[in-house]
Amino acid sequence: MNRKHRTHRMAVSAPLYTFTLFWLIVLLNTECLRGSQVCDRGEVLGRNYLLYDLNPAEGFNLRRDVFIRIAVFVKKLQQHGDWVLVLPPWGPLPHWKSKDIGDQLKLPWKNFFDTESLMKYVSIMELSDLLSEKKKTLLINQLFYLQHFPDGWENGKWEEKYKFENCIHKPPYRETKDGAMKGWFWGYDKIQVRNVSCVSFQGHVNKLLPILLEHSKISGNVIMIDRGEIPLHDDYGGVDYWKVRRSMRYSFKLYFLASQFRLEFLQSDDESDLTSLPSDWRDETAEVAAKGGDYVCGHLRRQDFLYGRSSDIPSLKLAAKKLEKTAMLLNLEKIFVASDGTKQEMEKLKSYLSPKYQLYLYQPSFEIRRDILDGGVAIVEQIICSRARHFIGSFESTFSFRIQEEREILGFPSNSTFNRFCADDNDSCEQPAKWKKIM
Ligand SMILES: C[C@@H]1O[C@H](OP(=O)(O)OP(=O)(O)OC[C@H]2O[C@@H](n3cnc4c(=O)[nH]c(N)nc43)[C@H](O)[C@@H]2O)[C@@H](O)[C@H](O)[C@@H]1O
Numbered sequence: 001m002n003r004k005h006r007t008h009r010m011a012v013s014a015p016l017y018t019f020t021l022f023w024l025i026v027l028l029n030t031e032c033l034r035g036s037q038v039c040d041r042g043e044v045l046g047r048n049y050l051l052y053d054l055n056p057a058e059g060f061n062l063r064r065d066v067f068i069r070i071a072v073f074v075k076k077l078q079q080h081g082d083w084v085l086v087l088p089p090w091g092p093l094p095h096w097k098s099k100d101i102g103d104q105l106k107l108p109w110k111n112f113f114d115t116e117s118l119m120k121y122v123s124i125m126e127l128s129d130l131l132s133e134k135k136k137t138l139l140i141n142q143l144f145y146l147q148h149f150p151d152g153w154e155n156g157k158w159e160e161k162y163k164f165e166n167c168i169h170k171p172p173y174r175e176t177k178d179g180a181m182k183g184w185f186w187g188y189d190k191i192q193v194r195n196v197s198c199v200s201f202q203g204h205v206n207k208l209l210p211i212l213l214e215h216s217k218i219s220g221n222v223i224m225i226d227r228g229e230i231p232l233h234d235d236y237g238g239v240d241y242w243k244v245r246r247s248m249r250y251s252f253k254l255y256f257l258a259s260q261f262r263l264e265f266l267q268s269d270d271e272s273d274l275t276s277l278p279s280d281w282r283d284e285t286a287e288v289a290a291k292g293g294d295y296v297c298g299h300l301r302r303q304d305f306l307y308g309r310s311s312d313i314p315s316l317k318l319a320a321k322k323l324e325k326t327a328m329l330l331n332l333e334k335i336f337v338a339s340d341g342t343k344q345e346m347e348k349l350k351s352y353l354s355p356k357y358q359l360y361l362y363q364p365s366f367e368i369r370r371d372i373l374d375g376g377v378a379i380v381e382q383i384i385c386s387r388a389r390h391f392i393g394s395f396e397s398t399f400s401f402r403i404q405e406e407r408e409i410l411g412f413p414s415n416s417t418f419n420r421f422c423a424d425d426n427d428s429c430e431q432p433a434k435w436k437k438i439m
Pocket residue numbers: 057058059060061062063095096299300301304308338339340374375377378381396397398399400
């Protein structure tokens with residue numbers, strides 16, 4: 001190569017060198033962003049995943065409440081780095097008892113909720129999607145197994161605290177022969193955990209923030225909290241609580257089935273009942289005033305409440321009389337009942353109603369039940385109740401609470417929403433607290 005040529009090549013190389021250096025710096029920074037490293041300001045950068053689970057005995061609607069706590073928490077974590085909330089699959093749940101519709105486990109959130117809508121509050125992903133991304137095993141770097149302090153109150157004072165200590169009860173994780181830690185993990189075999197720590201915890205979920213930030217730096221970017229029901233809401237009934245709650249729209253199919261039933265049996269639809277909402281929850285305004293369909297709804301919690309809360313649960317006869325009286329006062333004749341009671345109990349309830357009043361229950365075909373499962377049937381009932389002219393719930397049932405919230409979002413008058421059945425010997429029992437939405 002002659003001299004002229006070489007000079008020319010060098011002239012080209014100088015900008016090429018600067019160009020390469022520039023992109024190298026950009027790439028390195030991007031790597032810092034991607035690789036979950038700790039960068040200058042001590043923040044965790046890169047994608048971190050938070051998984052959580054609850055005490056297996058908890059039901060669907062308490063689980064929805066815990067989701068709100070965790071979603072608000074992850075939103076705060078996001079101020080310190082890129083965090084994604086991994087949605088724990090549904091099932092099996094103790095209250096999902098139908099045996100004729102197959103296994104009710106490993107169910108994704110999209111079966112019940114509009115996950116695009118959830119995403120508008122905080123980054124979420126289904127566990128199954130994370131598992132298919134990981135191809136092989138998903139390694140949880142650190143798992144915090146929360147437990148209550150044996151004595152939460154010291155000198156009569158309640159204070160927020162946490163402490164890493166010995167496990168009070170043996171956590172449901174075990175070391176396998178090859179040294180890996182395994183657990184139930186929603187029935188997935190492909191998940192392992194590197195380290196499990198028991199943490200006695202008392203306080204708001206916010207208190208977990210330093211623990212999570214510290215450990216994601218040291219241990220890695222996949223962290224899990226088990227017994228996620230132990231931390232309290234940071235701001236129960238506050239703006240963020242309601243944002244997450246409003247983002248929890250149900251799946252299209254469940255709204256569709258509820259609309260079909262309302263139209264066919266209750267002559268009710270969103271337009272005439274003034275129960276329409278904008279398609280995006282962020283466009284909702286406080287100025288909504290629902291009227292509701294021409295029916296009364298009662299949620300009659302039975303099963304374990306019959307013995308666990310016997311002093312607060314009405315007999316079927318009293319429940320029928322209460323529903324009938326309410327319908328009469330509102331000049332209505334249709335009564336819809338959502339219940340986990342048996343067929344015989346519902347027949348009994350019906351027998352206590354005067355012929356003037358018609359009782360409606362949601363009893364879908366086998367094909368629909370097999371499709372939407374017990375969880376879907378319950379949600380359809382909740383949607384129907386949330387659009388009734390008047391609602392009466394069961395004492396301290398989270399199933400009733402979720403209906404009340406839905407009615408708050410739709411803008412029903414409080415006295416048509418925050419009601420509950422009293423027990424037979426207590427006609428004037430205390431009515432539910434009015435948790436008004438804040439926007
Ligand atoms: C005492 C506690 O009560 C808590 O229940 P509670 O707040 O009512 O409400 P959940 O936590 O949802 O649990 C009750 C479950 O029972 C079914 N269920 C209750 N009411 C109805 C209904 O009207 N229709 C249909 N289709 N299903 C109903 C449904 O699967 C629901 O998720 C439980 O989470 C705890 O495990 C514990 O049992």
